[in-house]
Amino acid sequence: MEQHGVWSADSPWLREAFAALPRERFAPGRLWRWNGLAYAPVELADDPDGWFGELYSDADASVVTQLTDGRPSSSLSAPSVVADMLDSLRLEPGHRVWDVGTGQGWTAALAAWRAGPGLVVSTEVDERLAEFARSRLGAAGLDVEVLVGDGTAAEPPGGGRVDRVHATYAVEAVPWSWVAAVRPGGRVVYPWGRLGYVALTVADDGQRATGWVQGLAQFMGDRHGPAQPATGSAAYAAVRGDAEPEARRTVDRDLAPLEDWGLRFALRVAVPNAVLFTARDADGLNAWVHDGHQSWATFVAQGDGEPSLLLQGGPRRIGDEVLAAWAQWEDLGRPDLYDYGVTVTPDAQWAWQGDPDTGPRWPIGHPHPATAHTLPAANTLPAGISSR
Known part of the structure; x- marks a missing residue:
């Protein structure tokens, strides 16, 4: 992580949290490695060097932790991406956090280390993963509530608004329940579709959220959402x-x-x-x-x-x-990914480039590609909140 220059100067707490809660404490005893033809198990009990090698092979590499019908259905995300998303969350002590997609519980643990006891609630659709995460969070001495449910369709847990929503699986369109769960000025950080992740800031009136693309990565998709086209x-x-x-x-x-x-x-x-x-x-x-x-x-x-x-x-x-x-x-001058952003309202979502109000726009969730002119003109939309 140090060699890759991953640690953000704005979030020095991340390095401390990673040291206090190393990835191995939230990894199952069986990992899965692609051998060129299929996924093969790597067992901690039988091959500890291979298991640790798989877990710490690369700061930019995710690790498959579960297969369903021969295909990955859960993973530990790349450490560099986890660090960058949590940095994008701008998490502070005392913040209430809804962690959507518990997985093995590592990101919920890191968020709880920063926010404090009893302030992180996590939702996981897979009951087996939820139970595993509870056991690992408990062993780490962390007070995190893990609920079983579909975080994409669920209402915010516990009542009242949270300060941050952190999602760990990819959605093409942001569920409005995530935005509605966050207080004005709060943030939603989520993986966007097959490529990239975004940090939204909720407007003062709570009726929209806007923010910039933060980085490039690939994530597992929402299990109950529309199927994404396969690659390869x-x-x-x-x-x-x-x-x-x-x-x-x-x-x-x-x-x-x-x-x-x-x-x-x-x-x-x-x-x-x-x-x-x-x-x-x-x-x-x-x-x-x-x-x-x-x-x-x-x-x-x-x-x-x-x-x-x-x-x-x-x-x-x-x-x-x-x-x-x-x-x-x-x-457009060959913009890079950091020149793009997303705006979400209760009725529509769109990507934009350069400026949330005046830049070109593309609808999100539309069944076919479309250009900016299919959306309302910029001057008919309310002013945006943008942040990096």
Whole structure:
């Protein structure tokens, strides 16, 4: 963590909390490691060096702690991301905290270390995980209440408003109950969809929350929410099947910027249900895109100075949508992810770039990508609260 420069000067308490509550105290005796074909168990009892190696391999690496039907269903998030999200929460002693998605209880423990006894309530949908977290929190001597329930659909626990909501699983649209649970001026920090996390500040009237993207990371999704399109070549192959291209044309642009995470994040904002991955061969960079349903596209490098090919199929021309979003990103001056933010109201949510009131906007939760002009004009919306 020190070598990565993770510790925030604004939150020196984090380093103390991590030392007092090390990750291993909240890890089960069986972890899961991807071996290239499947997830294989790593047992503390049989292979302690491997177990600790998996747990502390990288400050930027999450660790799979539970499988369901052969796929990860719970994990310990990367330490660097946990630290940055808690720093973004701006947590102070005495704050009341709703921790949504207890998991193994580590983030609830760190929040309780800072806030104080009896001030953190955590909600977990999986009864087995909730019981595990209770045992580990109790062993650490922390007074944290762990409730079983769907945090996305639940009302705030305990009555009254909290100062902070901290979510540990990804949602595309923020449940309004999270915002309604927070006092004016309080904060909601949450993972946004497949990529990134956001810190919202609740307005004085409690009727909206606005804030900036804080970082880049991938999180497990809401178990009961809409399924996110899977990533990887197998998911693309499942969408395309053996279909031949329905549209084919050349693309007279270098595909290399598709490896730029600033562009990748901009595509995530403007075409939120598109999954994109890349790989290089002797001709250059190739890219594959799909929406998890029926639409797909392939960008094929041809080498020797020839323009790339765009092949597409399905009801949407998702490759054209990617190119349009790419052009818009360039027109905006190639902003990075920290230039984007989110605004949430009881009736609508949208992402914005540059400025919450005057910048371009993209709706969140809309079934298809749309550009800023589909939303109300900036001057018809109330003034925003923004923070980093």
